[in-house]
Amino acid sequence: MPKVTQRYRDERRAAILAGALECFVSKGFQATTIDDIVKHLGISKGGLYGYFSSKEDMYIQMANKRMDEMVASLGAKFKDLPHAADRISYLFGRIKAQPLQELRKWMSFHMEFMLYASRHPELIELHNRYMDKAITLIGELIQDGIQSGEFREELDSTSASYLFWSVRDGLAFHFLLDGQDDRYAAMVDDMEDMVLRYLLKNPEALPKE
Amino acid sequence: MPKVTQRYRDERRAAILAGALECFVSKGFQATTIDDIVKHLGISKGGLYGYFSSKEDMYIQMANKRMDEMVASLGAKFKDLPHAADRISYLFGRIKAQPLQELRKWMSFHMEFMLYASRHPELIELHNRYMDKAITLIGELIQDGIQSGEFREELDSTSASYLFWSVRDGLAFHFLLDGQDDRYAAMVDDMEDMVLRYLLKNPEALPKE
Amino acid sequence: MPKVTQRYRDERRAAILAGALECFVSKGFQATTIDDIVKHLGISKGGLYGYFSSKEDMYIQMANKRMDEMVASLGAKFKDLPHAADRISYLFGRIKAQPLQELRKWMSFHMEFMLYASRHPELIELHNRYMDKAITLIGELIQDGIQSGEFREELDSTSASYLFWSVRDGLAFHFLLDGQDDRYAAMVDDMEDMVLRYLLKNPEALPKE
Amino acid sequence: MPKVTQRYRDERRAAILAGALECFVSKGFQATTIDDIVKHLGISKGGLYGYFSSKEDMYIQMANKRMDEMVASLGAKFKDLPHAADRISYLFGRIKAQPLQELRKWMSFHMEFMLYASRHPELIELHNRYMDKAITLIGELIQDGIQSGEFREELDSTSASYLFWSVRDGLAFHFLLDGQDDRYAAMVDDMEDMVLRYLLKNPEALPKE
DNA sequence: CATGAATGAGGCTTCATTCAT
DNA sequence: AATGAATGAAGCCTCATTCAT
Structure with a gap:
């Protein structure tokens, strides 16, 4: 039951991806934790998992x-x-x-x-x-x-x-x-x-x- | 079985290294666990640490x-x-x-x-x-x-x-x-x-x- | 059960501390393991580390x-x-x-x-x-x-x-x-x-x- | 089948005790490892266990x-x-x-x-x-x-x-x-x-x- | 949707003790 | 007796993921 527009979701997904990329690039994929990413983005873990099914997916x-x-x-x-x-x-x-x-x-x-x-x-x-x-x-x-x-x-x-x-x-x-x-x-x-x-x-x- | 020759130790170390290499090579360094290595070699964890001070050392x-x-x-x-x-x-x-x-x-x-x-x-x-x-x-x-x-x-x-x-x-x-x-x-x-x-x-x- | 009040966290922390104290007091600090504490409290190890960064921190x-x-x-x-x-x-x-x-x-x-x-x-x-x-x-x-x-x-x-x-x-x-x-x-x-x-x-x- | 004199054993035991004491005193009992003691004394682990049944015994x-x-x-x-x-x-x-x-x-x-x-x-x-x-x-x-x-x-x-x-x-x-x-x-x-x-x-x- | 507390399997390492030589 | 390599049970801590609110 999505209550937001598709566009909102797309932009949010892109923003998360961008932030995660910064983390991956500076610390490496394996060394970057989900905590690193959510802290860097200022979002919640649950929020992240709403857009990606796993770290690998990102x-x-x-x-x-x-x-x-x-x-x-x-x-x-x-x-x-x-x-x-x-x-x-x-x-x-x-x-x-x-x-x-x-x-x-x-x-x-x-x-x-x-x-x-x-x-x-x-x-x-x-x-x-x-x-x-x-x-x-x-x-x-x-x-x-x-x-x-x-x-x-x-x-x-x-x-x-x-x-x-x-x-x-x-x-x-x-x-x-x-x-x-x-x-x-x-x-x-x-x-x-x-x-x-x-x-x-x-x-x-x-x-x- | 102590008081072994230096040669024994050297060979053992080389054997462990060889076994560990097989693991690293097939799963990658980070993905290979100490358990993987000792299981692959049939030795004990403590035994391994008698030859190497850490996974990184190996x-x-x-x-x-x-x-x-x-x-x-x-x-x-x-x-x-x-x-x-x-x-x-x-x-x-x-x-x-x-x-x-x-x-x-x-x-x-x-x-x-x-x-x-x-x-x-x-x-x-x-x-x-x-x-x-x-x-x-x-x-x-x-x-x-x-x-x-x-x-x-x-x-x-x-x-x-x-x-x-x-x-x-x-x-x-x-x-x-x-x-x-x-x-x-x-x-x-x-x-x-x-x-x-x-x-x-x-x-x-x-x-x- | 996230987004809890600060009070909830404080009380939880105090409760964990109290349970840990019972363990420390009856077995000693070094002899008490993290497992002892979490078993005594009926919580998970990860949960404990959400409130304390180490055994020493507790x-x-x-x-x-x-x-x-x-x-x-x-x-x-x-x-x-x-x-x-x-x-x-x-x-x-x-x-x-x-x-x-x-x-x-x-x-x-x-x-x-x-x-x-x-x-x-x-x-x-x-x-x-x-x-x-x-x-x-x-x-x-x-x-x-x-x-x-x-x-x-x-x-x-x-x-x-x-x-x-x-x-x-x-x-x-x-x-x-x-x-x-x-x-x-x-x-x-x-x-x-x-x-x-x-x-x-x-x-x-x-x-x- | 002891092949040494009782006196030899007594002196050796005392020497080990003295060395171990130095370790215990400077690092503490729990923090001192058997390895610390044998290294400090220049003897072997087996040798030590020939005189004491356990760390606690010492x-x-x-x-x-x-x-x-x-x-x-x-x-x-x-x-x-x-x-x-x-x-x-x-x-x-x-x-x-x-x-x-x-x-x-x-x-x-x-x-x-x-x-x-x-x-x-x-x-x-x-x-x-x-x-x-x-x-x-x-x-x-x-x-x-x-x-x-x-x-x-x-x-x-x-x-x-x-x-x-x-x-x-x-x-x-x-x-x-x-x-x-x-x-x-x-x-x-x-x-x-x-x-x-x-x-x-x-x-x-x-x-x- | 968003939140973040909670989970728990699993990782690395240590160390008292044993035992073949 | 002496040696020290080998054992393996614990210990501490991490972290991807879940889920009640």
């Missing part, structure tokens, strides 16, 4: 949302950048611009979710569905680059896209723990250099740094 | 051991491979040869350790100590390659080494959840290609696949 | 309460007794009136608390704060007695107050184990005699018993 | 021994002091001379044993047997003082002896936790003053401090 809805947003945001940006190489550079610029503290928090959220998903088969599919979107996004970018003659013809766009994400995640992964924050920007540059050497038809044209 | 000793072994094994192998490029190829061959199921287990262990460490500052140092060894190992390899004229002179060996590990972990990371196991070998080949293009002075010499 | 709140009550009760009574010597006599009367079985329980609780506190520095301050109240209470009584000419002028009121409490506790201490209950009343009388001889300006006026 | 034998020694030591000293008042002063001097840190340790050992005994009826008798010795020792002292005319004739020597011990223990008891170590000597003096005023026939002769 987690899944949250991961869903976050992945949607990431893909949407990149897709939108690419419309403004006609050249494939510029898009790649934009991606690395975006990576470089992210404060390391933020990156670490998101990285750990990301990792913990993958870990969690790896033990919950029903989540693997969910994850892969989103991964596909990300692969496709970059895959199309590379395909464009090949067609425009910027990138090497031998490239398999899907593989290369996969490689791109791996490289990006691998770097973030290492900086999760590494304290050498001052090297981060240079590492991203080197990584961009490596990726472009792999993609470009004429890597000799790259600046020698 | 984790640390395990990570220590694994990293030691990895560095030692690679170091030994490199003695038989004079050329830097061959060593790189050997590394990728090794990566490719690893059964994905195994890789996933190790990866999840590795990830969970990093995640866990990222919330426990005292562990970061431990991790970095081992990471340094790994970075140095590959860094020297690259340095050798530069001196022998195989690799580009502009390379910073440390950065490049860092990049290598990031790339490797990034790939493993993605295959943690991805079900496209049949693409794994090809992906490793592409990754090798990318890395060699970045390192080699004359990447044109690379086979076009 | 102990502290209990000691706080008891000391508060004692000081308040004495303070109130003293208003009715203008003469310092009468107040001293009232104190001893109160001591004498206490059933030995009760005294023993309280004494063991008191002793175990001090023992426990002596190994936990953060508790010493708590204890001293309350001890100060007790010392001040009797110290003022003695000061009054000096000013009214009842007590000797050379007395240091604080020292004398300290002495009073020591003497009282020392006696209780001995009767903790001693089985000679029939001598208790006479011992308290002797003790009163001793204390008054020490305090009074004209102890010759004391009845020879 | 405790009892130890308390026995300590009480014997205390009574014996006072008895011996009194032979050198003919005057009753001097003996009392000697007692207080001894109390005053004891470093507070030492006193605290012994006091907590003493208290913990009493507490422990109060829950173990078979130990109460043991304790009382020793208490009797202590009461008798001081009781005779007071009796001597009465007969020599130093002390008041109305005194009941047993009660007064009891009072003496109560007073001494009460003071030690309070200093167990109190941090005002600088007041200790003065407090002992005041206590001596109080006790002598109670005992002496002519307390006016006491120095006014």
Whole structure:
């Protein structure tokens, strides 16, 4: 017997999700307790359970949302950048611009979710569905680059896209723990250099740094 | 059965570690309980604590051991491979040869350790100590390659080494959840290609696949 | 049954404290387990921890309460007794009136608390704060007695107050184990005699018993 | 089939007891673990259990021994002091001379044993047997003082002896936790003053401090 | 709907004691 | 006799979830 509008419920659910996300991101999923979340939001436990059936449920809805947003945001940006190489550079610029503290928090959220998903088969599919979107996004970018003659013809766009994400995640992964924050920007540059050497038809044209 | 030899203790400790690893690897560190471990090993809880001071201690000793072994094994192998490029190829061959199921287990262990460490500052140092060894190992390899004229002179060996590990972990990371196991070998080949293009002075010499 | 009044919580806390006290008093603090307490009260472990953060916390709140009550009760009574010597006599009367079985329980609780506190520095301050109240209470009584000419002028009121409490506790201490209950009343009388001889300006006026 | 002499066993037992006493005194009975004791002594757990049937057994034998020694030591000293008042002063001097840190340790050992005994009826008798010795020792002292005319004739020597011990223990008891170590000597003096005023026939002769 | 007190299974760790060597 | 590894019953505390108000 719902006595509130659907819209009210949706907004409330989104607000709870946002607050919980902050908790998960800063303390980790397992380490965050329901008490942490309700305290952070200033709501009651019962209230929370009115919107989510379990802690895990919150987690899944949250991961869903976050992945949607990431893909949407990149897709939108690419419309403004006609050249494939510029898009790649934009991606690395975006990576470089992210404060390391933020990156670490998101990285750990990301990792913990993958870990969690790896033990919950029903989540693997969910994850892969989103991964596909990300692969496709970059895959199309590379395909464009090949067609425009910027990138090497031998490239398999899907593989290369996969490689791109791996490289990006691998770097973030290492900086999760590494304290050498001052090297981060240079590492991203080197990584961009490596990726472009792999993609470009004429890597000799790259600046020698 | 006291007054045992040091060797007995060492073996026992290793056996416990091995059993615990199986548990950690199949359920995850946080999800594995002490009860799980002792039941799996058929020993008593008190017995376990005679060898390890805490669950975390087991984790640390395990990570220590694994990293030691990895560095030692690679170091030994490199003695038989004079050329830097061959060593790189050997590394990728090794990566490719690893059964994905195994890789996933190790990866999840590795990830969970990093995640866990990222919330426990005292562990970061431990991790970095081992990471340094790994970075140095590959860094020297690259340095050798530069001196022998195989690799580009502009390379910073440390950065490049860092990049290598990031790339490797990034790939493993993605295959943690991805079900496209049949693409794994090809992906490793592409990754090798990318890395060699970045390192080699004359990447044109690379086979076009 | 949430959203209860503050009064409900206060009463519940008091009830738990009372039940726990019964356990502590009959088995001792360290020997009493949380299970003992919750079984005795018929509540759940989690419920208990909703009111107290630890077993030690229960102990502290209990000691706080008891000391508060004692000081308040004495303070109130003293208003009715203008003469310092009468107040001293009232104190001893109160001591004498206490059933030995009760005294023993309280004494063991008191002793175990001090023992426990002596190994936990953060508790010493708590204890001293309350001890100060007790010392001040009797110290003022003695000061009054000096000013009214009842007590000797050379007395240091604080020292004398300290002495009073020591003497009282020392006696209780001995009767903790001693089985000679029939001598208790006479011992308290002797003790009163001793204390008054020490305090009074004209102890010759004391009845020879 | 004992293969060692009885004397060897006795000495070893005494040595273990001495080491265990140090542990009990510095950490308390309950807080001291068998591991603490064997580590402190450099012996094995099995070795310890060859001499004592349990931790409690050690405790009892130890308390026995300590009480014997205390009574014996006072008895011996009194032979050198003919005057009753001097003996009392000697007692207080001894109390005053004891470093507070030492006193605290012994006091907590003493208290913990009493507490422990109060829950173990078979130990109460043991304790009382020793208490009797202590009461008798001081009781005779007071009796001597009465007969020599130093002390008041109305005194009941047993009660007064009891009072003496109560007073001494009460003071030690309070200093167990109190941090005002600088007041200790003065407090002992005041206590001596109080006790002598109670005992002496002519307390006016006491120095006014 | 919202509240938050209550539940209780389950986690980690300790430690007196035993017993094979 | 001496050793110390092994045992396992407790102990304290946490926390996702429920449900009466």
